[in-house]
Amino acid sequence: MYLTLSWRNLWRNKKRTLIAAASVFLAVLVAVVMRSMQIGSYAYMISSSVKFYTGYMQVQGNGYWENRSLNNSITLSEKQRAEIAQIPHVTSVVPRLEAFSLVSFGRVTKVAQVTGVDPATENNMTELKKRLVQGRYLTESPGGVLIAQGLADLLHVSVGDSVVLYGQGYHGVIAAAMLPVAGIVKFPIARMNNTMVFLTLTNAQDIYSTDGRITSLAVMLDDVRNQTDVFNALRSLVCDRYTLMTWEEMMPDLVQGIALDNASGLIMLIILYLVIAFGVFGTVMMMTTERAKEFGVLISVGMKRKRLIWVTTLETIFLAFLGAVSGAVVSLAVITYFHYHPIPITGSAASMFELLGVRPIFYFSTDPGLLINQALVVLLITLATALYPLFFIKRLQPVQAMHG
Amino acid sequence: MSLIELHDLCKTYNTAAVPVRAVRNVSLQIEKQEFTAIVGPSGSGKTTLLNLIGGLDKPTGGSIFVEGKDIATLKANDLIDFRLHHIGFVFQAYNLIPVFTAKENVEFIMLLQGVSKAKREQRALELLESVGLGDRVNSFPTQLSGGQQQRVAVARALASRPSFVLADEPTANLDSHTAGALLDMMAQLNREFEMTFIFSTHDPRVIKRAHRVVTLEDGAVKSDIRQNEAAEGTE
Ligand SMILES: Nc1ncnc2c1ncn2[C@@H]1O[C@H](COP(=O)(O)OP(=O)(O)O)[C@@H](O)[C@H]1O
Ligand SMILES: [Mg+2]
Numbered sequence: 001m002y003l004t005l006s007w008r009n010l011w012r013n014k015k016r017t018l019i020a021a022a023s024v025f026l027a028v029l030v031a032v033v034m035r036s037m038q039i040g041s042y043a044y045m046i047s048s049s050v051k052f053y054t055g056y057m058q059v060q061g062n063g064y065w066e067n068r069s070l071n072n073s074i075t076l077s078e079k080q081r082a083e084i085a086q087i088p089h090v091t092s093v094v095p096r097l098e099a100f101s102l103v104s105f106g107r108v109t110k111v112a113q114v115t116g117v118d119p120a121t122e123n124n125m126t127e128l129k130k131r132l133v134q135g136r137y138l139t140e141s142p143g144g145v146l147i148a149q150g151l152a153d154l155l156h157v158s159v160g161d162s163v164v165l166y167g168q169g170y171h172g173v174i175a176a177a178m179l180p181v182a183g184i185v186k187f188p189i190a191r192m193n194n195t196m197v198f199l200t201l202t203n204a205q206d207i208y209s210t211d212g213r214i215t216s217l218a219v220m221l222d223d224v225r226n227q228t229d230v231f232n233a234l235r236s237l238v239c240d241r242y243t244l245m246t247w248e249e250m251m252p253d254l255v256q257g258i259a260l261d262n263a264s265g266l267i268m269l270i271i272l273y274l275v276i277a278f279g280v281f282g283t284v285m286m287m288t289t290e291r292a293k294e295f296g297v298l299i300s301v302g303m304k305r306k307r308l309i310w311v312t313t314l315e316t317i318f319l320a321f322l323g324a325v326s327g328a329v330v331s332l333a334v335i336t337y338f339h340y341h342p343i344p345i346t347g348s349a350a351s352m353f354e355l356l357g358v359r360p361i362f363y364f365s366t367d368p369g370l371l372i373n374q375a376l377v378v379l380l381i382t383l384a385t386a387l388y389p390l391f392f393i394k395r396l397q398p399v400q401a402m403h404g
Numbered sequence: 405m406s407l408i409e410l411h412d413l414c415k416t417y418n419t420a421a422v423p424v425r426a427v428r429n430v431s432l433q434i435e436k437q438e439f440t441a442i443v444g445p446s447g448s449g450k451t452t453l454l455n456l457i458g459g460l461d462k463p464t465g466g467s468i469f470v471e472g473k474d475i476a477t478l479k480a481n482d483l484i485d486f487r488l489h490h491i492g493f494v495f496q497a498y499n500l501i502p503v504f505t506a507k508e509n510v511e512f513i514m515l516l517q518g519v520s521k522a523k524r525e526q527r528a529l530e531l532l533e534s535v536g537l538g539d540r541v542n543s544f545p546t547q548l549s550g551g552q553q554q555r556v557a558v559a560r561a562l563a564s565r566p567s568f569v570l571a572d573e574p575t576a577n578l579d580s581h582t583a584g585a586l587l588d589m590m591a592q593l594n595r596e597f598e599m600t601f602i603f604s605t606h607d608p609r610v611i612k613r614a615h616r617v618v619t620l621e622d623g624a625v626k627s628d629i630r631q632n633e634a635a636e637g638t639e
Binding site: 398 | 451455460461484485487491492498499501504508513515517560
């Protein structure tokens, strides 16, 4: 009967209740969709960025990130590499040997970042093969190099020509080789397009006399959410023999960009919460004050304040759940739809994505935690407005209320 | 021992300007089964007196004994419980819960008392029958006339099996014919259920139906007259 009383009280003023429930509904919907788009886009940007080159984390020699010297290169045995690859959530490990060297063709000489890669694993991670605009992809034999398009233009070199590599190998040994250009690859980022030279890892280890050493092992994960687990597992595997670099450390600009965007998103959320809080509060306040006389009668005839508070709280609970649950259901449908039909990004924002060579889209996260969190926050805000009738009834003087 | 004993009862409101002595030195005894009218012009202290008897207001002097219990000593929550179990209330207006039907309104007071559902329903129907609303049990207050609403309020007041019913100007919002009918019905319940009624009014046509008339003037008892019961019920 108390439930009936609350439920019917709620519908005394249908329009007002519907407006209040609708605002709760909209708050959940807007909050979930907005957060889903933000969190989803961050994950998309992160996964696109790490896939581009760095990986989610890298195992490096101590001091390599600062010095970029082959002298900080490391040896990872087959067994060690296998152990790392077997950490749960690790999808692939990609070894590289990076060395800055001079590249010459004819009378032109340029500085290049020469990178020895395992053709198959590298392609799995970065899809290097897709960047080919001319020639063929790397193979063990015949060897050869892939030259980034910008650098190839600067050198006036094309597929079939041979370039000369000249640099410093491990422990100061002179590294020099003449290698045919197997293919030309195009990068959307100018810095890479003007410097990158790829060759097979074995070939690079030969030329730079590093004898099986690598400068980094990039690690790819199934999901950024598992990063901490993997990092900890990796840390206990390599102890402090090697340095672990995360994508956050290797790409601080990306971290900053996300943090900034996230902060503005949170501010918008807080504004949204406040608007809802005041909207629902107004409704609950009206529902309460207009019934002061009735409350006075009920307390007079023998209804304990506690029971009356329970009835009014139930009204707010009904209102809150009505809005929040319907909001959660509809937003789940909306974000699921957009998860599979992402919104394309146009205009200047799109160029940032194109720079990374990924599809410019707003990616929606369907993380259930996000939905539950936002629905819960809005629910709690709505429920908090039940404090108004609580204090109102506690202070109510029945005689005054009936005659006032 | 009388059902209600008032000893030298006083209530003074300390308003900003001058203290208002709404009830002054009222001493009264009300017996079981009495049908008492508290009369007097507006502002004479009727509501204040009934509120004091009903435990809705605290006296500033004197004492109130209901069934031998000094209700001034009860704590706030115990007082609410006391009202629930010992006093039936009928107010001038806003008596009924608008979202409940007549039957539900009568049932609700018994729900507060913890009466089982089956007993509640049965008693609610019986009481509505005895106030002449047997055919309107499922009507909502807005679907009932003012007189009918007050009848539901009387049925509700009886539902809790109180020691007595307090009705503060129950007829104030009714036309005189309806008011007379309501009073006749209350008088009938007074006889049938041996229920004590104390009601206030300033309507002379209502006054004549009372067995005992206590007249207030400026908060003090001016007269206390027992009338011939034969005067009742003749329109
Ligand atoms: N809460 C209050 N504060 C101050 N004065 C009051 C209050 N309630 C009643 N009074 C005063 O007490 C007197 C008696 O009022 P009341 O008991 O309502 O009379 P009645 O019901 O006979 O019209 C009046 O003068 C009224 O103005
Ligand atoms: Mg009055």
